[in-house]
Amino acid sequence: MKIRAITLERLRLPLEPAFHAAWDPQPREYFDATLVFVDTDEGLRGVGSGDTMDGFENFTSLFLGSDPLRIQHHVEVLESINFHAARYWPFEAALWDIIGQAAGLPVSVLFGGTLDRLPVYASTGSLLEPSARVEVAQRLHDEGFRAMKIRVDPVALDQGLASIRGVREALGAQMEIMVDLNQGWRMPGDVTPRLDLRAARRFASALNELDVFWLEEPLERHDTAGHASLRTQSGLRIAGGEMARDVNELLAHLDADSLDVYQPDAMLAVGMLRARFIAELSHVKNRWFTPHSWTNGLGLLANAAVSAGVGGGPFFEFPYDPPGWTTERRDFFLVDKLTIDDDGYFNLPDRPGLGAILDDDARRRWRREG
């Protein structure tokens, strides 16, 4: 089998009203998604998404005419490109989609087949007043969620604590609570000072009183010593690694035993094959692997395939923060919006490959030229 064509398709969904995520300096008025299609000479078509793929056109000649099943080789080529340009992991997802179709198996089975459904946490993204956050938490609970993640603004820790305390008081033990400080990376142009270790330690100790499930990205992402110290002193689980730029960054955390929960996003960090490698290392060290998945529906499917394959968990990120961030927005180019069952689990599609069915009307409607 040979790769015959690689095509990028750029979509732009207007967001009315705009959505203001905690990590964005301004509210977002549109949501961009790039689909990468890989066509083979045998008529198979794979698709991946989850990052911009800007500039990937300059590198497609490295793959055209080659066998899509040579995944190890292609991952190493993508890593060589990553050094010079950008992370193009949605292309790897498209290759896995083809491999799954060729094998007649879901990608999650190719990745180990441990689970076919994942308990999720509702990953909220906006910063709300405490009373509004409690209302959302109650609604999420009514919808079947048994865990949720709350973003906290590092310059308004007291307000964040009030939200977390409010949710704990309203829902008691019926809701696990994760907390994300998003200190590991920055959006372009954001040079806000980070929390130092002392402030993170004080915050972590308050979270411990509230029985928080994990604290995510409390410090700059390379600070293995700080994470290790926080982990041993706070009594809290510490999570991180979602935007690691290479495998060695995650190996440094494993060497320092600085995280309880390893979260490399298969589309935004190290790719699917390497995320699986990190998952295995985490598991043999009795640590958790559960990837970040906040991109779009296809990015979520790729991460879910890795996580279900290796038995990741105990909770999988389900980006969901209505009314700002809904399944209709997140999965706007998919026919079937990804939802949870009555037990609060995401069931993986049992179709071969990644299992996405694209909505051709939505693709036509939201197509962006250039």
Ligand SMILES: [Mg+2]
């Ligand atoms: Mg995070």
